[in-house]
Amino acid sequence: MLRVALPKGRLSGEVLALLEKAGYEGAASAGDSRKLVIEDAVNQIRYFLVKLSDVAVYVLHGAADVGVVGKDILLETTPDVYELLDLRLGVCSLIVAGLEGFKDNQERLRVATKFPNVARKHYRAQGREIVLIALNGSIELAPLVGLSDVVVDIVQTGGTLKANNMVALEQIEPVSARLIANIASYKFMASEIDRMKNALAGEEDR
Numbered sequence: 001m002l003r004v005a006l007p008k009g010r011l012s013g014e015v016l017a018l019l020e021k022a023g024y025e026g027a028a029s030a031g032d033s034r035k036l037v038i039e040d041a042v043n044q045i046r047y048f049l050v051k052l053s054d055v056a057v058y059v060l061h062g063a064a065d066v067g068v069v070g071k072d073i074l075l076e077t078t079p080d081v082y083e084l085l086d087l088r089l090g091v092c093s094l095i096v097a098g099l100e101g102f103k104d105n106q107e108r109l110r111v112a113t114k115f116p117n118v119a120r121k122h123y124r125a126q127g128r129e130i131v132l133i134a135l136n137g138s139i140e141l142a143p144l145v146g147l148s149d150v151v152v153d154i155v156q157t158g159g160t161l162k163a164n165n166m167v168a169l170e171q172i173e174p175v176s177a178r179l180i181a182n183i184a185s186y187k188f189m190a191s192e193i194d195r196m197k198n199a200l201a202g203e204e205d206r
């Protein structure tokens, strides 16, 4: 059986719809239940429902053979897995943002983020010293209450920035969902994994 780690939450609906369109109808029931393991006996697939930020952990350690994860998480955690396909879902951007009218005149910029490695790398490339403030969510609150000067975060619709009087200052990387595979699994189950990859790629012109 091919073991597939799928993200719960924000990306879930789009990923399940894509799998269904690609002929993996068994995945659809994953959306309507609290079960964390869904078996599709017809296609010989076992789906695991995993927190988005944990998908790559399951794949890296071989608990899942393949998975669907955001490029932002791959950039942050750099797991040793194969990145097989850009699914072109969950399209968004990693950016630097600040309050409207923000003046960048700090010697050591205070940067709030849930992507500390991405932020460090971005500012290292600019030769800029920063104070990194690692948070787990509601990142846009940090500049509003004086915890940081800017944020490194994801922007999708721009709604969160707008609602909090913030603007994007720099684009770091475009982000979308990727199909990833465990390196050993890809040796032993290449045909099953390629079948899924090709079926999903075939839906690219949707």
Ligand code: PRP
Residues within 6 Å of the ligand: 136, 137, 138, 139, 140, 153, 154, 155, 156, 157, 158, 159, 160, 161
């Ligand atoms: C993400 C991100 C932004 C927001 C951007 O947070 O960190 O806060 O979405 O989306 P938008 O441009 O469409 O408004 P998420 O909703 O994942 O929640 P979090 O605050 O718990 O990180």
